[in-house]
Amino acid sequence: MNAHTDLIDRYFDAWNETDGERRRKLIAATWATDADYRDPLMAGSGHDGIDAMIRAVQERFAHHTFRRSTDVDGFGNRLRFSWALVTPDGEAIVKGSDFGVVDAHGRLQAVTGFLDQVPTGA
Known part of the structure; x- marks a missing residue:
């Protein structure tokens, strides 16, 4: 596994963490303080926005x-x-591809997401 893979695995850990305190710690370990996320449906800047x-x-x-x-x-x-959003029964309902920029400290500076597959009517 390389450093980029470790970083992105933490990225998904943050997306999947439902405990707010643990999620914020993962975000701090994964994202630069002034990081930015953008996709066609949403955006977040800085740790609080993300x-x-x-x-x-x-x-x-x-x-x-x-x-x-x-x-x-x-x-x-x-x-x-690339990634998938999976239902509790294992069905991938949304699929996408993300592109990222890593800062000098090995944290995400920016992520731009693209939706490859979305449910009808979403």
Whole structure:
């Protein structure tokens, strides 16, 4: 496993952590303080904005989990990976691909997400 893979696995741990205190610790360990996340449906800036965004997704998709669906591909401070949002019974209902920039301290500076598959009517 490489440093980019470790970082993205922590990224998913944060997305899946429902305990607010543990989630904020994961965000602090994974994201730069001035980090930015953007996709077609939402955005979050800084640790507080990213936490609020994750919490909103968890409220909308209770008991669902995010899973990495590809290896993490990266060079220098750039990386990419794909993922799925999975229902409690294992069905992938949303799929996407994210592109990230890593800061000098090995934390995410920016993530741009693209939705590859969404449910009809979403």
